[in-house]
Amino acid sequence: MVTVSPSQCEASPTWAYALQLPHDARAVHIARVTLHAVLSAHGMTQLLDPAELLTSELVTNAYRHSAGPAALRLRGMGRGRLRVSVWDTNPHIPPPFDKGPGTLASVPAEAVGGRGLFLVCHYADAWGGCLLGDGLFGAGGKLLWCEVGPSAESSVRVAA
DSSP: OOOOOHHHHHHOSEEEEEEEEOSOTTHHHHHHHHHHHHHHHTTOGGGHHHHHHHHHHHHHHHHHHOSSOEEEEEEEEETTEEEEEEEESOOOOOTTTTTOSSOOOOOOTTOSSOOHHHHHHHHOSEEEEEEOOOBTTBOOOEEEEEEESOOHHHHHHHHO
């Protein structure tokens, strides 16, 4: 058993929290409440608005387009950056995550849906997705992620 004192945790620039989400419409709300608690505890409340939008969209996508559970991971990347990752059981990587960063095509005005992940790409500083193969611990599915917060370059400028 390893014991970590609070002072050791606070000194670490990175941290991670994981939340298992059942296939339940209430999971989006639970994810937002968890995000709020984590960012507040780590003094990163300046990221609440964009992070809440991005988290809501990623978790909603997982709920709407997979039939199984999902998982949310929140990771402090140091220097005030946050990475939000959502895993689900559906192996299909949806647009625009299937093409990677670059020029985003617009969603047709008459489309009923399909804007959520485009919002993620627009408001996130970085984003991506990857397939996860079946393995020892079960079905693979996919992982979609995004990052928000000051870039390394802006952190250097502020410190100078």
